Amino acid sequence: MVERTSPGVVRVSLSGNWRAQSRLPGLEVFTQTVSENAVAEGLLEFNTNDLTGWDSRFVAFIHRCVALGRTRNLTFRPDGLPEGVRRLLRLANAVPEKKDASHSVFKAGFLPNLGEQALKVWQDAREMLAFFGENILAFVNLLRGRAQFRWSDAFLVMEQCGPQALGIVAMINCLVGLILAFVGAIELQRFGASIYVSDLVGIATVREMGCIMTGIILCGRTGAAFAAQLGTMKVNEEISALETFGISTIEFLVLPRMVALMLMMPFLCVFADLISIAGGFVVSASMLDISPTVYFGRIVHAIQLKSFLLGVGKGSFFGFLVAFAGCFRGMQSGYSAAAVGEATTRAVVTGITAIVASDGIFAVLANALHI
Amino acid sequence: MAHDETKIEIRNLTMAYGSYVVMRDISAQIKRGSVFIIMGNSGSGKSTLLRHMLGLQRPAQGDVLYDGRSFWGLDDEARKVQLRKYGVLFQSGALWSSMTLAENVALPLVEYTDWSESDRDDIVRLKLALVGLTGFEDYYPSEISGGMRKRAGLARAMALDPEILFFDEPSAGLDPITSRNLDKLILELRDGLGATVVVVTHELASIFTIADDSIFLDADSRTMRAHGNPKELLEGSSDSKLRAFLSRGEISEQGATS
Numbered sequence: 001m002v003e004r005t006s007p008g009v010v011r012v013s014l015s016g017n018w019r020a021q022s023r024l025p026g027l028e029v030f031t032q033t034v035s036e037n038a039v040a041e042g043l044l045e046f047n048t049n050d051l052t053g054w055d056s057r058f059v060a061f062i063h064r065c066v067a068l069g070r071t072r073n074l075t076f077r078p079d080g081l082p083e084g085v086r087r088l089l090r091l092a093n094a095v096p097e098k099k100d101a102s103h104s105v106f107k108a109g110f111l112p113n114l115g116e117q118a119l120k121v122w123q124d125a126r127e128m129l130a131f132f133g134e135n136i137l138a139f140v141n142l143l144r145g146r147a148q149f150r151w152s153d154a155f156l157v158m159e160q161c162g163p164q165a166l167g168i169v170a171m172i173n174c175l176v177g178l179i180l181a182f183v184g185a186i187e188l189q190r191f192g193a194s195i196y197v198s199d200l201v202g203i204a205t206v207r208e209m210g211c212i213m214t215g216i217i218l219c220g221r222t223g224a225a226f227a228a229q230l231g232t233m234k235v236n237e238e239i240s241a242l243e244t245f246g247i248s249t250i251e252f253l254v255l256p257r258m259v260a261l262m263l264m265m266p267f268l269c270v271f272a273d274l275i276s277i278a279g280g281f282v283v284s285a286s287m288l289d290i291s292p293t294v295y296f297g298r299i300v301h302a303i304q305l306k307s308f309l310l311g312v313g314k315g316s317f318f319g320f321l322v323a324f325a326g327c328f329r330g331m332q333s334g335y336s337a338a339a340v341g342e343a344t345t346r347a348v349v350t351g352i353t354a355i356v357a358s359d360g361i362f363a364v365l366a367n368a369l370h371i
Numbered sequence: 372m373a374h375d376e377t378k379i380e381i382r383n384l385t386m387a388y389g390s391y392v393v394m395r396d397i398s399a400q401i402k403r404g405s406v407f408i409i410m411g412n413s414g415s416g417k418s419t420l421l422r423h424m425l426g427l428q429r430p431a432q433g434d435v436l437y438d439g440r441s442f443w444g445l446d447d448e449a450r451k452v453q454l455r456k457y458g459v460l461f462q463s464g465a466l467w468s469s470m471t472l473a474e475n476v477a478l479p480l481v482e483y484t485d486w487s488e489s490d491r492d493d494i495v496r497l498k499l500a501l502v503g504l505t506g507f508e509d510y511y512p513s514e515i516s517g518g519m520r521k522r523a524g525l526a527r528a529m530a531l532d533p534e535i536l537f538f539d540e541p542s543a544g545l546d547p548i549t550s551r552n553l554d555k556l557i558l559e560l561r562d563g564l565g566a567t568v569v570v571v572t573h574e575l576a577s578i579f580t581i582a583d584d585s586i587f588l589d590a591d592s593r594t595m596r597a598h599g600n601p602k603e604l605l606e607g608s609s610d611s612k613l614r615a616f617l618s619r620g621e622i623s624e625q626g627a628t629s
């Protein structure tokens with residue numbers, strides 16, 4: 001590859017097989033030659049007599065040479081290039097670059113970024129509040145029997161989030177029961193108080209772990225599904241179709257999901273409590289030789305009705321949170337596959353955060369009210 | 372009076388996403404029982420205009436009037452009544468994917484009528500038969516082809532005997548024959564139902580076959596460039612860009628590629 005400059009003409013000679021997988025020559029020599037022989041105006045020519053093969057990399061190379069030459073006032077003469085290359089170059093240069101088309105990447109400093117994020121959070125909170133308000137109105141409509149609500153939809157969701165979720169709820173809660181009993185057993189044994197394992201498992205499960213774990217499982221399983229369903233319906237214009245029929249999307253799509261989860265969660269919680277306590281028994285019996293009579297006897301004694309009701313009530317509330325997060329993020333989704341994925345992620349994050357945060361508030365309230 | 376005939380009026384409509392203006396100053400009157408075409412290049416805001424007419428998006432300025440009444444001036448209840456007079460066929464059909472075709476067509480009936488179930492079933496079967504989908508009542512949208520989905524969407528759009536039918540790119544993704552049949556179907560339904568039809572398309576064959584009236588949206592100047600019957604526009608207009616569009620660029624090529 002040689003470069004020669006006769007007065008006013010830059011000639012680039014290219015040879016060999018440019019299709020080979022080897023490294024191709026860079027533009028450095030060309031740039032150097034052009035800038036060394038700075039001329040007011042001139043011609044840029046190519047000589048490709050010895051070229052044996054070329055592909056898009058060759059065309060890209062020429063394209064860059066031409067663009068570079070243009071900034072140095074060199075007029076491009078395509079005569080020396082193969083016919084195919086000339087056609088491709090003509091095509092590439094047919095439409096001039098649109099000035100405002102390229103995305104300008106604006107790098108903001110730390111403070112502007114912080115401000116923007118804060119505004120986003122504020123905007124998000126306002127949308128969430130608006131969505132919450134619409135849901136309340138829809139719920140009032142439902143109680144007055146005027147909502148565009150189909151129980152068949154709610155039952156379908158109930159089936160999906162209830163019976164079909166039993167397996168995973170059972171497995172996770174059984175493990176949680178085992179872990180609670182195991183940790184308790186090791187610590188309590190040192191004080192000779194291993195009998196209290198049953199109290200520990202019972203109270204922890206019924207008041208906290210049962211409903212939290214079930215809420216989180218449902219958030220990942222059902223909340224994510226809600227967001228994906230509604231997001232896809234949005235991409236597919238199904239939501240628009242509902243709106244053009246004057247059917248309220250909140251009443252028709254969100255409400256059944258919300259009602260279904262709120263009704264189903266208490267049952268799942270009770271189920272989770274039972275499984276978890278059974279899991280605790282396995283450890284108690286095998287590690288501490290506690291008999292079933294003693295274990296379950298103590299449990300019945302330890303769990304107060306208000307603790308149980310608190311757990312189940314929280315479960316229903318968590319069901320609401322999961323459905324709310326899933327539906328809200330789904331309805332918020334944009335019109336692309338990537339947006340649906342993002343909506344799903346955000347649904348799960350929002351749901352789990354809301355569950356854990358509200359559980360903290362419940363703990364404080366319960367303490368203050370001596371429940 | 373001409374006003375009696377006007378079914379839909381677009382008045383000085385400006386459409387914007389936030390501060391980004393898509394189109395400004397669109398005005399048109401659509402006559403009852405006519406087929407009105409919104410045409411324009413890709414990305415010129417045709418579908419956005421349709422969304423404004425459907426009330427899915429609020430105008431930044433201006434108004435859309437139905438029977439002389441502003442859609443956005445109505446209260447919620449009246450708006451719902453108005454929405455019931457529409458039938459919309461979305462680009463991909465937009466059938467509710469968790470329901471069978473019959474359930475899709477039946478849903479508007481369930482929501483807005485107190486007919487018995489057998490009456491409803493009869494209507495559903497009739498509407499599906501009108502679009503040539505007899506026997507597919509129990510299929511789910513994912514089990515049928517794109518063209519069938521569109522026809523099913525049309526059956527659903529007709530469920531409530533709408534006064535206005537909207538079509539978003541009816542021939543997109545269909546082969547020429549299917550799309551021609553759809554055009555014929557649109558005309559027959561217009562005559563049969565006496566409906567006003569609004570179609571968004573850039574398919575020249577359909578434009579010339581079905582249009583009574585049209586507007587041409589231009590992405591560069593961000594407004595409408597022409598208003599009238601497309602055949603007359605092709606013959607009579609001096610606008611080289613419009614003529615290039617209507618002739619697939621074969622007339623006044625120079626003016627079109629700028």
